[in-house]
Amino acid sequence: MQDFQQVINSIHKQLKDEINRGLVANYIPELSHIDVNNFGIHLKLISGENFSVGDSQVPFSIQSISKVLSLSLAFQLQGNALWKRMDVEPSGDPFNQLSLLELENGIPRNPFINSGAIVIADILVSQLKNPKEEFLHFVRDLANDQTITYNPAVAASEKATGYTNYAAAYLLKSYQNLENEVDKVLDFYFYMCSLEMNCEQLTNAFYIFANHGVCQQNKTWLTTSQIKRINAIMLTCGFYDEAGEFAFEVGLPGKSGVGGGIVALLPNNFVISTWSPGLNPRGNSKIGMQALEAFTTKTKLSIF
Numbered sequence: 001m002q003d004f005q006q007v008i009n010s011i012h013k014q015l016k017d018e019i020n021r022g023l024v025a026n027y028i029p030e031l032s033h034i035d036v037n038n039f040g041i042h043l044k045l046i047s048g049e050n051f052s053v054g055d056s057q058v059p060f061s062i063q064s065i066s067k068v069l070s071l072s073l074a075f076q077l078q079g080n081a082l083w084k085r086m087d088v089e090p091s092g093d094p095f096n097q098l099s100l101l102e103l104e105n106g107i108p109r110n111p112f113i114n115s116g117a118i119v120i121a122d123i124l125v126s127q128l129k130n131p132k133e134e135f136l137h138f139v140r141d142l143a144n145d146q147t148i149t150y151n152p153a154v155a156a157s158e159k160a161t162g163y164t165n166y167a168a169a170y171l172l173k174s175y176q177n178l179e180n181e182v183d184k185v186l187d188f189y190f191y192m193c194s195l196e197m198n199c200e201q202l203t204n205a206f207y208i209f210a211n212h213g214v215c216q217q218n219k220t221w222l223t224t225s226q227i228k229r230i231n232a233i234m235l236t237c238g239f240y241d242e243a244g245e246f247a248f249e250v251g252l253p254g255k256s257g258v259g260g261g262i263v264a265l266l267p268n269n270f271v272i273s274t275w276s277p278g279l280n281p282r283g284n285s286k287i288g289m290q291a292l293e294a295f296t297t298k299t300k301l302s303i304f
């Protein structure tokens, strides 16, 4: 077996002093205080073995990574009916782009751009009695970790400044693709994005995507076919308008968030998470992408 600890140690060492680390997201004021020098990696093999380096135990705002988890819960509850309300095509546009939504009559391109994730939030608000509590329980159970929580200050900060998300939600409403009131749906959406997890917790939560829907506690959460579909959407749409570049450089399905986290996986093999809060111009973690490119190149483990 390869010496995975040595591989991630060397990647961490090589990138930890890189001067150009990208810029911390500041459009959500509460995220702008995060130290750009944080850098952690956690690798979990399908066997359950763990390898960690750097700030892998420090919780951070998972932001758009939560969109994979909300899609999973909505898919579990609604099955294929949810595809009537959104598509599964990459947008090739930034995550908060609105013009496509108008052009395509209120049907979001995919569940990982903001408008698609707002429709998923609407589905969960309709289906669940206490959406915030039940979504949090779902994530905690998936990761087998009851310490995972929301950060209400981050949710409030985004609520106060999230005008583009309000615009997207009103546009969806005008096309009758939002059942609930805009404020109610966005309140849940902002909480969902404010979830805090560390690299290890993320690999635990995403273990099911590498293991046909079955978590480490042997519980089945989604069918093999549903997992296949979610992994396909992660590969084609997981990195906003940089999904092609991520597939080209890294070659794994994955998802990023503006908090600087990335989680990626190789089915039947491993889940890996990185956190480095500096973003490139397209909103993906700069150092995280470089670390994952180095990982799949050094280990020769990618879907290609």
Ligand SMILES: NC(=O)CC[C@H](N)C(=O)O
Binding pocket: 062, 063, 064, 065, 095, 096, 114, 158, 165, 193, 256, 257, 258, 259, 283
């Ligand atoms: N890409 C992201 O991580 C964006 C999530 C953020 N909460 C937003 O809606 O803008």
